[in-house]
Amino acid sequence: MTATNEQGLQQIATIIEQNQTLPGAMLPILHAIQNDLSFIPSNALPLIAKALNVSKAEVHGVISFYHHFRTKEPGTHVIEICRGESCQAMGSRALEENIKQSLSIDYHQTSKDRQYTLEPVYCLGNCACSPAIRIGNDIHGELDQQKFEQILASLNTYSLELT
Amino acid sequence: MNHSPSDNSSMPLASRKIFVSLDTTARSRGSDKVAIQVKNILNSQPELAATLVRNGSRGMFWLEPLLEINTPKGRVAYGPVKPEDINDIINLQCFDDAVKHPLCLGLTEELPWFKSQQRLTFARVGIIDPIDIDDYINHGGFVGLSNAFAKTAQQLVDEVKESGLRGRGGAAFPTGIKWQTVLNEPEQQKYIVCNADEGDSGTFADRMLMEGDPLVLVEGMIIAGLSVGADQGYIYLRSEYPQAHDILNKAISNAKAAGYLGNNICGTEHSFHLEVRLGAGAYICGEETSLLESLEGKRGLVRAKPPLPAIEGLFGQPTVVNNVISLASVPYILSHGGASYRDFGMGRSRGTLPIQLAGNIAQGGLVELAFGISLNELLQQYGNGCKSKRAMRSVQVGGPLGAYLPADQWDTALDYEEFASIGAVLGHGGIVVFDDTVDMAAQARFAMEFCEVESCGKCTPCRIGAVRGVEVIDKIISNESDEKQRQDSVNLLHDLCDTMEFGSLCAMGGMTPFPVRSALKYFPDDFLPQPLTEKAQ
Known part of the structure; x- marks a missing residue:
């Protein structure tokens, strides 16, 4: 701690x-x-x-x-990957491996540049558009590696807010 | 088209509205960006004189972001739209009639997928502004509550009993009987607790309802309070639902301001206070006694029953614990009568079930229908097959603790007893579809792995059983096991499943064997040793 x-x-x-x-x-x-x-x-x-x-x-x-509580400072962005069955049916097993590799971290770890922390999550309720991840309070669905990389790039450039 | 002179063929300025959903799934498909674009257009063209409403979702998620514009004929839908499509759709004519556009779908409520549903609980979801009290009232809101004020507590409980409503969280316990137990307890501090810890993969009905029509849940909880003599309610919401959290809090605050919550609600002698409490990512807290422990600020360890929560629940007081959909069905029952609700459904499953189509499905979303429709009809007519366009191989109904069903079981009707008779559960109505690339041994292994991660640890069959379950499945599928070792391991797995099923304190350990055994029974070939390369495909 x-x-x-x-x-x-x-x-x-x-x-x-x-x-x-x-x-x-x-x-x-x-x-x-x-x-x-x-x-x-x-x-x-x-x-x-x-x-x-x-x-x-x-x-x-x-x-x-409780899985949600953490006792160490996380990276700037906490990325939660859904591991639920619905997401598995849409290829989340391969996706989570790819994400782990592209960030060079496993679950519960933070990248060396302190940008990203990776966590598993069991269902985000976005099951009609699996696979899903959550970054902060934003939920992204129908994810593949390409879309993930686009989201990652957008995290570092601007944030979109609806007033 | 014939227009009689009295026809109002153009929309009065004040009611020109454009709807873009704020539902989590709609947002995940880009509805926020669409809403921003709509706002920009409305700001730059004040002559349009229209307002943007962020509503819930109709539940046709493959069409999100769905743009709806109200016209004298009804709401016209366009979808799925991108921000760059909006300019071609929104103009002065769009409020009179459908605009010729490739994305125009016609009247939303005439879309066959939507029209054929029986939306009682979800009647307003995707239609109203979720946090607008007036909009809620204009669409039939608070009628149930005002009827409830005229009844005694016993009459209210009788009405719910009459409806035949059973707990929609999954256990299907008759709601009226649960309420009667709490009402029968002597007058003291009692609680209404809404279980909004919708943790099952493949389910999102609670989330959709809380994001699309949170006031119906508020109304249902107030009626529950009147029925059993409770003046304090808690909604235990999972932390994975940030959007629902935000909307619920706004709805509660508006309901308070309008006099529906607090002391002397609506000028009566009744009081009802309501608060949202967040869970913290523990699946087990969807189990009612674990949920109560969590609400009390403790580890979510399952309690032994008896005593029932209805007698000794939250802080040791009599407590109604009901799922979101159960409570949200109550306003309909009070506004239309218990008998009207009971007239839907089959056998002992009365009313409607909000069914969620999820996983590898072309048209995923929410279908509310009376009990009795077959799985096949849902998967084909509503779901339109797999999203991957491959053959459907297996469906899991009722969340991570529900059985995997092969094609020859898909003629089963959605009914609690029919499902029980084939060793399956309906649960919370979530249906997760898998195509023919699924490895059912891996799914069985995952069921044990999930139990290992999410077990509260209180009882041994679940805590240790899940760990041993993963190990023994690994032995079954390992290429290094010979046939005898494999058979011994299969026998051991059945033995272990018996222990978990009969020895666990709650459904977590008690039902984890359902997906495991059904996978083994219906898809035995997947458990045979296979060359590594083939397995990896």
Whole structure:
């Protein structure tokens, strides 16, 4: 696990304060921290534990149970490849191998230039247009290697936003 | 065409609308770029005086991005459109009639794929602005709720029982009986929990509904609250659905502002509060007790039953846990009557099922129909065969824990009992199609691998069984095993499947044997040792 600096700790303290009275506050707090800091730092654990009156081990147990939570800073872009059956029916097994090779990383790893982190995901609900991947909050379907490379190129040039 | 003098053959300016979907799948096919282009044109040509509506999707995903323009005859569809097509479609005439264009499909609701459906739960999806309360009301929204205010809790539960509605999440437990159990508990803090952790591959009905008509879910949850005496609801949404998350939150906030949520809703003595909570990528949290643990802020470990969640659920209180589609079907039942809903369907499967066509299918999307249609009709008439144009070989119905079915089983009717009778499940209505390049041994191995990754770890048959399952399948398909070793491994796999099926605490371990055994039973040749080169093809 990686720690965060003073500023990060300040953000965490604010998040905890805003959420700790919610019934079942643990997941909302963890989500908010990961949203703001991109991961859950090791020095957040004692703060969460104290606020929710549970042990550090319990906080760790929750974080490690859920695939979504991460304890190390990811690359700039987190790429999640769907491994569901629907995507397999449309060639995702070959696609995931190609993507791993083209980024030279395996699942749960970050590229050396810290640009990309690769994660498996089990279904993005885009099953009528398989295979699918998610980058940030964008879901891309009917993917092949060529389309993947185009998306990768566009990530580094501009971002499209609808106002 | 005949126009009587009273015919209004051109659209009043105020109702000139252009629709482009904001559904996740539509966006994955480029609907945002189309919407930007439409906006640009509307801004640069103010004489068009039209508004852009971002609606849900009609569910014909091969036609997305679908551009719809309302005319006096109805909405005219164009698709699939690219931003560069828009200029040729949008002009002053397009609001009067269909524009001659190669992508013009005619009236959306006359498209055979759409017209033949029986959309009760999805009646408004792809039609209204998902977060606009007035639009929702103008299309029949909140009629069920206002009827509900006039009934007692027991009358509401009776109406749902009358409808024959069974849990659409997959377990198919009668919703009315579940509600009765919660209603029967003494007055105390009770909860309505919506299970929106739609984790099964090949399913997206919940997502489409939450993105296209979230208010029907809100309405269904309020009615559930009135029915059992609960004033707090939670929607447990999977984190893989960022778009649904955003839309749900906006819809809830609008419903609050309009007085449908909060204290004394609609000026009555009733209160109902609703909140969305995000899951965190654990498939097992779709299991209701694991979901409740997760909502409480814990690891999603499955609880032993009894006690039932209806008696000791969230924070130990009586709790209704229902799937998105179950709850979203309730407003129809209250507005049209339980008997009207029950009149659809066959046998003990009443009402409609939103069926999702996925995987290797030419026309993938959402088909809502009464129970009773055969798989074959769905795969051919609606799905139009494989997307790869190859022969269809296997379909998996009901998600990763559902059986793989070969062609000779495709005459089975979509009905809970019919499916159970062939050792399969209907689940959440997802159908994943595979063509003849599929390696069914690899699919069987994946089922075990998936169980290994997603098991909560509480019970041994699932936690250890899945690991051993992968190993034993590897031994079966290995070229190094001789025939006796192979046969021993097959026997061992059956033995292991028995242990998982009968010894697991929940459906995760208990149903993983379904895809494994069906693959082995119907596609035994795929498990024979094959030359490496052939297998790789």
